[in-house]
Amino acid sequence: MxxxxxxxxxxxxxxxxxxxxxxxxxxxxxxxxxxxxxxxxxxxxxxxxxxxxxxxxxxxxxxxxxxxxxxxxxxxxxxxxxxxxxxxxxxxxxxxxxxxxxxxxxxxxxxxxxxxCALIAALSVSGLASDRFLFEGFLPAKTQGRCNRLQALRDTPCTLIVYESSHRIGDTLADMAQVFGGDRRAVVARELTKTFEQVQGDTLAGLVRWQQADPNHGRGEFVILVAGAPQQAAVTLTPEAERVLQLLLAELPLKSAARLAAEITGISKNTLYQRALALR
The missing domain is CATH 3.40.1010.10 (Tetrapyrrole methylase, N-terminal domain)
Incomplete structure (x- = not known):
């Protein structure tokens, strides 16, 4: 050519x-x-x-x-x-x-x-949402830095993708389960295109157990994909309920304001509490 x-x-x-x-x-x-x-x-x-x-x-x-x-x-x-x-x-x-x-x-x-490209190869077979994703590369090597970064990523609504080495795969999965919650869906893609290729999907808690169950599951090069955080539907109130809630929030703690607003408006306390969180 x-x-x-x-x-x-x-x-x-x-x-x-x-x-x-x-x-x-x-x-x-x-x-x-x-x-x-x-x-x-x-x-x-x-x-x-x-x-x-x-x-x-x-x-x-x-x-x-x-x-x-x-x-x-x-x-x-x-x-x-x-x-x-x-x-x-x-x-x-x-x-x-x-x-x-x-x-x-x-x-x-x-x-x-x-x-x-390992991240695209892993995403294509993960079964997780692929229309939007965030590639984070390698997370910090030390536990505190890694957990701080995961905390910042916890509410990311799209699929999160990271690379990890055999030295830290166990610790990273455990930290993800702790920060994101053990029931969050995730996939570990190991040794892609190689002889011992594996693509394992489960909850984060399940993947921690999977990794610990076999020493071979800690060997190789890894791509970790985590499902986006579940998004709560936006809370919509009537103008009057919104006014009452805002007046009470100006004088009372969040929970008390939501409880009293529920008594005044007849709207569920949980709905008002979620709206109060957004206003705060």
Missing amino acids: SIKAGVLYVVATPIGHLSDLSRRALDILGTVDLIAAEDTRRAGALLTHFGLTTPRISLHEHNEIQQVPALLSRLAQGQSIALISDAGTPLVSDPGFRLVAAAREAGLRVSPIPGA
């Missing part, structure tokens, strides 16, 4: 099964002047499998800032470069953002070569 000069190609690579590398990606990797890889050793194994010998250079989170000027210079001189991560689509919880942003800022062309 024809490779255009001075283009940065962002190339998705397999997340497990090597046959998932697209024909177009294979052509790009075999024809560009240079491959910028998160790990040159893993990239080398991939290239060797397909009989490719394209030169490669390391680009990871610890050296990306230092590498960007030289790579931009190569692109400006007309060289073509492929950016790849260890697996999946670059920049999705992987390095490459600084290079792509700098290339675009410099007016250089950046072209996507789409393919495998």
